Amino acid sequence: MPEYSDAQLTSTGRASLASSSLALGPLDGRYRPQTAPLVDYLSEAALNRDRVHVEVEWLIHLCEKRVLPGLEPLTEDQVAGLRRIVTEFDESSVAELAETEAVTVHDVKAVEYFIGDRLEGLGLARLRPLVHFACTSEDINNLAYALGVRDAVQQVWLPAARGVVEQIRELATAQADTPMLSRTHGQPATPTTLGKELAVTARRLERQLERIGRQEFLGKINGATGTYAAHVTAAPAVDWQEISRTFVEGLGLTWNPLTTQIESHDWQAELYADVARFNRILHNFCTDVWSYISIGYFKQIPVAGATGSSTMPHKVNPIRFENAEANLELSCAVLDSLASTLVTSRWQRDLTDSSAQRNIGIGFGHSLLALSNVAKGLRQLDVNVEALRADLDTNWEVLGEAIQTVMRAEAIAGVAGMENPYERLKELTRGHRVDAARMQEFVKGLGLSEAAERRLLELTPEGYTGVASQLVGH
Known part of the structure; x- marks a missing residue:
């Protein structure tokens, strides 16, 4: 890979780092449009804005509660001025914090200085010691x-x-x-x-x-x-x-x-x-x-x-x-x-x-x-x-569960000839394709009660869904 001087990088590579194709990761590159909404909350800039927000609100809170002698609640204009430090936080603020952090080698200390530097313009220079009061980072x-x-x-x-x-x-x-x-x-x-x-x-x-x-x-x-x-x-x-x-x-x-x-x-x-x-x-x-x-x-x-x-x-x-x-x-x-x-x-x-x-x-x-x-x-x-129906129509063997369960119920009701329902359906269906005609032939030969036989003869794979449609509402 060729090496470039700082001057060359400034005019070429660094100037184009905003290009999505040069981002180190896809979230900030190829997929930036989809993930951009998170930048307002989870980026480094957003973290610094929220740090400023916390520091400003802590200062306002300490004044409001008069925790120290000589403190009074701030006026509405003073509170509004302090909160503008947060609402007006922008790219230049990010750049300023970066410059300060390069000296402090501490991100939260840079935020403290950032706020302190703005207090004089708000007529609140005397409150500079109250920024970050009793706080650890x-x-x-x-x-x-x-x-x-x-x-x-x-x-x-x-x-x-x-x-x-x-x-x-x-x-x-x-x-x-x-x-x-x-x-x-x-x-x-x-x-x-x-x-x-x-x-x-x-x-x-x-x-x-x-x-x-x-x-x-x-x-x-x-x-x-x-x-x-x-x-x-x-x-x-x-x-x-x-x-x-x-x-x-x-x-x-x-x-x-x-x-x-x-x-x-x-x-x-x-x-x-x-x-x-x-x-x-x-x-x-x-x-x-x-x-x-x-x-x-x-x-x-x-x-x-x-x-x-x-x-x-x-x-x-x-x-x-x-x-x-x-x-x-x-x-x-x-x-x-x-x-x-x-x-x-x-x-x-x-x-x-x-x-x-x-x-x-x-x-x-x-x-x-x-x-x-x-x-x-x-x-x-x-x-x-069409594909769903075709798949159902080629798998009539799935009705084996229904038939053997009806046979069990018939046996309990005293209908003769209902012995070994599982085993009989297993012999019919396992390893075999069973079409509608073969399944109905099997049902007719079981000796079921008239009502049970009619239910099974009317049953198709497409209709064997129980109360599935009703369950959708849960």
Whole structure:
């Protein structure tokens, strides 16, 4: 690989790093349009904005509670001015923080200086010592991460996930009565309906979304080792636990009253485990849909101008579901790693959580990309009813279950000649294709009661679906 001078890189390579083709990873490159909504919540810039937000609100809170002599609640204009530091946070703010951090070699300290430098312009220079008052970096970081993850989940990931589940649910409702041959262990089995099978997936996914929707997002602000030692030393008469609780809850988070230097991150592990479980259920759905496409149960609607295969023009490849599979696997790998890493910490603090949490956006990004692909894939599916019917019509042996169960019931009712029903159906059907005529001939020779015989003679694989269509509503 050729080497370039700094001047050359400035005019060539570095100037074009915004190009998607030069991004190190696909989430910020090829797939940027699909994952861009997460940038507002889980990027480095968003983290710094949220850090500024926490620091500003802490300063406002301390003044409002008059925790120190000489402090008074700020005026509405002063509060508005401080909050503009957050709302006006932009690319130039990011660049300024980067320059400061290059000197401090500490990201949160750079945020403290960033805010302090703006207080004089607001007529609040005397409050500069109150910025980051009694805080350790983790007091700011844990709250900033909680805000970012909460908003990413609630504003971006959950709406996308709910949208996909609703698509599956709508397809299930539309196909509630469409008979389909089941396959257990890959072999023909008791028929179901396509809608019922889709509804199973929808309900599984809905349960996970309900869990994720109830997720608590915890936070703490209690000093270097969670003891409020500096707080109490500076202002011993103040109820610092109450100050902490009201502040954290004022941010819309759940207060964690008992921590070491770090908030324990258990809530994050819980959330990531639930999202990973959702991913895995959706992955199972993708592999099933892929398989149904391969046997012709689903037809893919061609997209005008799109190429299915570079050499085989007849093909429309199920790329949306394949892409989703890969990205769900990647998402789970990251989320599983985060969940296992974040619940451990050496004594009162080590830095593994800090490094790990910088990858939260990657875990959610791959999941969001998968959701986008599943949504597109579902929109391009059409049900091949003819293929479903043909498969049912060539598997009359699946009625063996129904016949031997009716024979058992007849035996209980005292009908003679109903011995060994399972074994007799096994001899008839195992390893043999049985058509409608052979099955009906068998039924007529059993000596069933008139009502039972009539029910079985009227039964077809297509009609042997029980209450499957009714189950779709659950």
